[in-house]
Every structure is written in C-alpha cells, then in structure tokens.
Amino acid sequence: MREAIHVIDEEIVQLPYSTSRDAVENYKKLANKSLYKCPYCEAKLIVKFGDIKGLYFSHQHSEACEESRKIDRAEKRYEKQNERETKIHKVLVDIIYDELSIKAKINPNVIVNYGYKANPSYKYYPDISVKVNDRAYSISVITNVSPSQDSKLAQDIINRHEYFVEQGLEPIWFIEMKEQSIELEKNSMVLWDAELAISAKTKEDERWDRLIEENMKDSMFFKYFNYPSTTLNKEIDVRSLYYIFSTEDKLIVKVQRFLKDRIVRPYRAFLLNRGYEISFSEALVIDDGFKLSNPDIDLQLRNHFNEILIQKKKEHEEQLRQENERKQIHLKELEERRTSFTPSEENFTYSDLKVLLKHRIGLTQKEQMELWSKYMLSSVGPKNSKLVWELVLEHDCHSFNELKAILDKRKI
Ligand SMILES: [Zn+2]
Structure with missing residues (x-):
C-alpha cells in the first residue's frame, strides 16, 4: 500500500522517493507522535521505508482502510488510462495541479483534486477535477498527438469527453501537439479526429460568433478568403482548442479558434487567425469559469480580422473589375471578327x-x-x-x- 500524499495540518506533503537514513528516522518519530493521519479514515499512519517504494505511509499492521484501497485501485486504473502518454504528461498535470491549488488556497469556492481521487468509481478519469462554486470541471492533458493519429485514440478521447459531460462536468482539454495542419492560403485548418469533439466554447468564442454572423450576411464571405466552405447556411459555431508548448523556462498555451464547418472526415474548419499564446497561469484564471484566453488579444484579433476582410473585399472587387474588363475586350474582339468576316468567293461553305x-x-x-x-x-x-x-x-x-x-x- 503506497500512500504518497497526505494532508497534515492542511499542508500537502509529498514524501521524497528516497531520503537519508536520518530523515527516515525523523519521519518515523513524527509518525509515532500521531502526526500523520489517513485522509479517508483518519486512522494513525506509520512511515515505512523500502528499497523499491522508497519512503511511504502505511496504515498500522498494513490494514489499509476500504477508502484508501479504493483510491489505490483508482490510481492504478488512472495509470493504465495514461499508458500512451509521454513523460511530460505527468509534469504538465502537476504544474496545472499546483497552479490550481494556489488558487484554491486563496479562494474557498475553488476545490481541486486529482481526478481519480475526486471520483474513484468513475469509468474514465480526468487528470484534475475542479469545482468552482456550483460548476464542476474536468481538466485533461493529452500528449503525443499528431494530426494523422489513429482513429482508435480519437474515439477513446471522444468517449472520455462524452462521459465527463454525462457526469455533469465541463471538460477542458489541453493538447500537446507536434504539428498543426493549417493551410494559410485557404484560411483553413484540418482538425485531428478528436479535436472537433473536445473543442471548447467560451465567452470569447461567442464574441467571435457575433462577428462572423455579421460578416456572413455577405454571401461572398468565404470566397474572399479562398476558403472551400461546405456549410454556408448552417449555424455559426466558433470553437477553441488549447495546445500546450513548453519553452525553455515556461509553459505556454496556444489558443486556436476556428469556425466549425466540415463534420465528416477530413474535418475541416475555417481558421479565424493563427492563434495566440498565453501563459498557463493566465489560461487558468477563474472568472465565471476558466478564462482560457486573453480578451484584449481577442479584441485586437477581431479588429484585425475586420481590417483583413475589408482588404480582401477590395481585392475581390478589383479582381472582378479586371475580369469584367478582360471580358469586354474579348467580346469586342469577337464582334470585330464577326463583322469583318468575308468568306472567300470560291470556298463559301x-x-x-x-x-x-x-x-x-x-x-x-x-x-x-x-x-x-x-x-x-x-x-x-x-x-x-x-x-x-x-x-x-x-x-x-x-x-x-x-x-x-x-x-x-x-x-x-
Ligand atoms: Zn485509511
């Protein structure tokens, strides 16, 4: 029975994997003073040290309580769920957990826990479970993803997403992506199979909805951007994806918005911009839900989008004018050829x-x-x-x- 993290005087203490002989003795002494209690059954815990496990907590006489055994089993299932993830997955989850734990300390309405601990009986676990007032969120990180990934993984991610929604959670996904399929000349983005399902709908996305709605009144809208639209008259639904990148010293979230379009493979979406980067802590600001964006940048991008649109319209009009001019010249030439047509006397057919x-x-x-x-x-x-x-x-x-x-x- 491994008990790595325990609540002591409201401080979360993680026992180091290996430690000196003195430190082990010190922990054991503190344990004898009943300083460590099981967070589930409140029984006194003792400290043990093993070559493989390192330093760890245990119930007395190795009699783990039912609750802690349940958590233990949940942790194993959680580990299995994450088998395909890279090493950075755990690092990312821990960074998010730490970030949110700090927020929880200053805001009593925020409750943070690891997904498998918050709901050990779940079929799928989010990495982190967060409650903010009466709203519950599941935060999940997926690493090791490329757009050409097998559809089995995509289906697994979609199943998890739908399960979280069924449980009344609002799922948030962070994707560690190696490459994105973006065609800038067509303003389009080819989505990985699961991306459409796990994309989010935030307040900023709704603001983009209104901008697009206004501009789509012009039936030439997609033509201006050279975008091959398949759903011209369907509902306007701007969504967002959150990609994680690590730079030398910090974690960055790339906010990528798109207009939902093709809902069969290959999933194609209209790209609203090339995305922008914010820090992790900024993405995790809680403001009536997770902020996941920088509203100032989004406002700038919307203004920029309008400017580009005006420019594209002008270019399109100029193109039409030139085409028309060419057509007129061509017609005139045809006309001249016809009127000057004189068949030769001997070969009049x-x-x-x-x-x-x-x-x-x-x-x-x-x-x-x-x-x-x-x-x-x-x-x-x-x-x-x-x-x-x-x-x-x-x-x-x-x-x-x-x-x-x-x-x-x-x-x-
Ligand atoms: Zn216990």
Whole structure:
C-alpha cells in the first residue's frame, strides 16, 4: 500500500522517493507522535521505508482502510488510462495541479483534486477535477498527438469527453501537439479526429460568433478568403482548442479558434487567425469559469480580422473589375471578327453561311436545322450556300421568316 500524499495540518506533503537514513528516522518519530493521519479514515499512519517504494505511509499492521484501497485501485486504473502518454504528461498535470491549488488556497469556492481521487468509481478519469462554486470541471492533458493519429485514440478521447459531460462536468482539454495542419492560403485548418469533439466554447468564442454572423450576411464571405466552405447556411459555431508548448523556462498555451464547418472526415474548419499564446497561469484564471484566453488579444484579433476582410473585399472587387474588363475586350474582339468576316468567293461553305446568318439575323440552332433540312437539302441544294447569302443581301433580309419567304417564293 503506497500512500504518497497526505494532508497534515492542511499542508500537502509529498514524501521524497528516497531520503537519508536520518530523515527516515525523523519521519518515523513524527509518525509515532500521531502526526500523520489517513485522509479517508483518519486512522494513525506509520512511515515505512523500502528499497523499491522508497519512503511511504502505511496504515498500522498494513490494514489499509476500504477508502484508501479504493483510491489505490483508482490510481492504478488512472495509470493504465495514461499508458500512451509521454513523460511530460505527468509534469504538465502537476504544474496545472499546483497552479490550481494556489488558487484554491486563496479562494474557498475553488476545490481541486486529482481526478481519480475526486471520483474513484468513475469509468474514465480526468487528470484534475475542479469545482468552482456550483460548476464542476474536468481538466485533461493529452500528449503525443499528431494530426494523422489513429482513429482508435480519437474515439477513446471522444468517449472520455462524452462521459465527463454525462457526469455533469465541463471538460477542458489541453493538447500537446507536434504539428498543426493549417493551410494559410485557404484560411483553413484540418482538425485531428478528436479535436472537433473536445473543442471548447467560451465567452470569447461567442464574441467571435457575433462577428462572423455579421460578416456572413455577405454571401461572398468565404470566397474572399479562398476558403472551400461546405456549410454556408448552417449555424455559426466558433470553437477553441488549447495546445500546450513548453519553452525553455515556461509553459505556454496556444489558443486556436476556428469556425466549425466540415463534420465528416477530413474535418475541416475555417481558421479565424493563427492563434495566440498565453501563459498557463493566465489560461487558468477563474472568472465565471476558466478564462482560457486573453480578451484584449481577442479584441485586437477581431479588429484585425475586420481590417483583413475589408482588404480582401477590395481585392475581390478589383479582381472582378479586371475580369469584367478582360471580358469586354474579348467580346469586342469577337464582334470585330464577326463583322469583318468575308468568306472567300470560291470556298463559301454552309458553315460560313451559318456564321453570317447567326450574326445578321440571330439564326438559332433550330432555325439552322430547318434551313438545312427544308431548303439546303431540297430546293436550294447543299452546295449553294453562297446563293442564299446573296439573296439575304439582295432583299435586305433581317429575320429567318423573311429569309424563308424569299426561299419559298424562289421555289415557286
Ligand atoms: Zn485509511
């Protein structure tokens, strides 16, 4: 039975893994004075020292109470759940735990515990469980993730997320990601399978919702950004993801917001910006829920987004203007070619006649077929296209009906 962390005079003391002979004796003496109590059954604890376990607490006569055995089993299951995580996982969880413990000390409405200790009977454990007034949060850290990760892990993460929601917790996920799939030229982001499910919805995301809602009234919105939207008319849902990076001396949270879009694989989202970085302690500020953002930066980014949008609109309008200009020039060239069209005398074909009639009397496909079958193949003769054109000019003919009248008369 290992009891590493115990509450003594409201201080949390973690026994060092290995320690000197003197220190061991000292701890044992303190234990004999009934200084250490089991936090669950309040029984007096003794201190033991072993080669493998190091220094640890134990109930007397190794008779662990039911509660502490339950916690012990929960801890083992928690360790199994985290088998795939890298070494940094525990470091990150401990940093978050310490950060929140400091907050809990100055704010009695905040209660922090490790997930497996807070609810040992849970099916899945968050790394940390936090209560703020009447709201409960689950904080989980996932390490060792890349966008091409297998879908089994994604499903496992989604199951955990849904389970926490079922238990009445508000899940918060921190992702240690090696790379992000961002296509800047398309303002798009390809999400890892689980990311859409574990993304958060904060007050700042709601502020972004309102900005996007306003701008989406312009049906060209996604075109400006060269973004291949699949859900133009669906609800506007801005969400956020929290990536963890460690720099030389501190932990950084990267706040990445996106507009939810493609909800089948590959999950694609409209990128609102390239994200921004805040310190861990800033992310964990409690202000009617976890802040997880810097509202000043978000405000700046929204203003910047509007500026970019105006710029993109201008560029788009300029592009349209240029395209239109090119189209006009092209039409003019076509027109000139048509009017100056003069088939050579000796090679005047039915094709030449068609082009000339199309231009002069707006000959339709249907009329052309009638001309061919009713006249060219009978009274006129298929090789006499030039004759027909001469008749058109001679009678100053301006419609197909006029032409037909002339040809009919000629037949008689
Ligand atoms: Zn106990």
